[in-house]
Amino acid sequence: MEVFNNFLTGTITLFSDPVGILIFFGGVIGGMLFGAIPGVSMLTLAAILLPFTAHLSPEHGIMLFSVIYCTGVYGGAITAILFNIPGAPENAPTAFDGYPMTQKGQAGKAVGAAVMCSAIGGVVSCIIMMIATAPIADWAISAFGPPEIFALVFFGLAVASSVGAKTFWKGWLSILIGLMVAVVGLDPVGGIERYDFEMPYMLAGIHFIPTILGFFAVSEIFVQAEKKAIGSYKAPKMGVEFPTLKELLAHKVAVVRSIIIGFFCGILPGIGATLAAFMGYNEAVRWSKTPEEFGKGKLEGVISSETANNAATGAAMIPLLALGLPGGALTAMMVGVFQMHDMEPGPLVFMNSADLVWVVFAAMFFANVSIIFVGYLETKTIINLLRIPFQFLAPMILLLATVGAYAVRGLTIDVVVMFLAGIIGFFLRRSGYSVAGIVLGLILGKIGEQTFAQAMQMLHFEWSGYFDRPIALGLLIAGFLTLGGSIYGSFFKKPKSPSADPAS
């Protein structure tokens, strides 16, 4: 009852303030638009808006970012489905089946499923977040230390190695490139410069936003350019046929499973929605009776990925607000918003600024609900982007990506890095490597190294310490078993013939 009263108070505060309403709807539409325009993402919008939040109240600033987070994660699915350009890494698995559906003329159905499942995942996650923040935060604080987080990162990477590339080895190499790129800059323990090649720019490390833009948006333009050069470029077919209720109900198990996966991945600091989406997708494949149909335009692939990543958004706020630990790039920017207002996210926020917390919770709940209504309307507009000839869309995407890469830090070298990442991504994609794997390695690499170092210091550099931590041990064993199974499969299982694969 107390939760409901707090939620009601938050809702009244949110909708009784005209400025708050304006910021709320601005965030909903902006998050979806920036998530959905190829070449930019919610991170671009958040990076652009970050300096301006200093002029807003803390409630409005944090609320704006949380709304952008919810709707942006959904918006990124639209580009993933329509253009094979995930708006953010958490939408990468959505493209696996969403884009083949677009190529089959089922774009509307895929987007419709993304709308419904993003909203369902997000709303359920928000409700659980409101009810269970305190007990879950208490459990996470006591049960999840650096060894568990490192073990979870390892397990996540082991799972991701079998997604997206042509072979298991190429999947691993893709992830390892990402991990290696994450090494560039200062080492997290001693602050020692690594692979900086005596360039001051490299000291801060290679920023992930230009890299993501390069690997996804720019390399996609290059791939389309090559197709156009040989005349094999085909404009995606359009359709606005949304999935029926029956079709959605047929996937209720996938939805519930993805909500659980998404919520538990989202709640863990530093993991966020990306791993949730990959795990949601991977589990859908593992549980499926027809796993061979995934990657070729299966609705369940879109449903699993989109439910899981939006289910992680509500959960990701728990470590941020309860512990001050960001769960991903956007929640890291939220820490910046807090700091601009001389506040620190953490347990004190619940004590000193309970109003802020409940306005944010209410805003996130209604942002997820609004995905259903605004999402349907906006999707029909965005689907018309497919009518624009690619030679006119390409310069727009490249320039938006340029602004996105430049706006983060105001450095032209970030634009150079983005286009270099695009060129590297183009050649790697041609050779069957996974750009999603590279980006996942890049994002989880820093967290992985940091938590590994903390874990080893905690365990006095004794590996046997993991045997005393059942969750960490379980995750490590699960990761090694996944890896072992993949290695065994790559040596002893007969591969698929490319000619037998209709997608090829």
Next chain:
Amino acid sequence: MGNLRTGHLVEGAIWLSLCLFLYAYSFEFDQGIEIYKFGATAWPRTIILLMAIAAIGQLYHHWKYGDEISSNIINAANDDGSEEAAHEAHHESLRWYLSTFALLVIPFAYMRIPDWIAGWLEADGSTLHVLRMVIAVILIGLFITQMKRNMVGAILALPLFFAVMLEDIGFYSLAPFFIVGVMFLFGETRPKPMAAIMGLIYGLLLLLFVKILFVGLPIGNIRPFYDFGSWVVTVLQ
């Protein structure tokens, strides 16, 4: 040799050379950390070792199965048709790679050559600017002559060329030419649609980012481009 082709061997050699290079470079920062006995190199060297193992595993896969796709993979990377497009376009030949490499060198030449010459001549700032413009014109000419032979290579190199010139020329002066260049390389040759789309994209970007969001884009540091960029910002803001 099993099913191994020259391309597979080159791919394997690139990975192993990269591992060797990264490992050798790790000695540059091989320092101990008092509170962390693994030091700064343990993590990157583990990644390098895993990369080498994966590269050898990949070679083994090629040797045993050629280009076939692993059965335990959730297949996606090859679903975008990029490999097939490259194959159909005959963009797998050494000649194509060399031609693309030559185009990609042009932007890097713009990054380095003016500074080298300026250093050699002991030139001041304004001379360096003139030098940059002269070299830019020469390199643009070279790019135009080369791009006709390799349009895809040109599309890869053009954005990079645009990016390295942003600091000097600025976004406001360079963007219209970039838009036209990309459209042309994508096969659009009709002047009227090109001009209209260029105006539309340029106008929308200025409206959204400069007028509404006040995003500071590079205005350049060489006259008259700097003056033009400043003028656009002043007018819009």
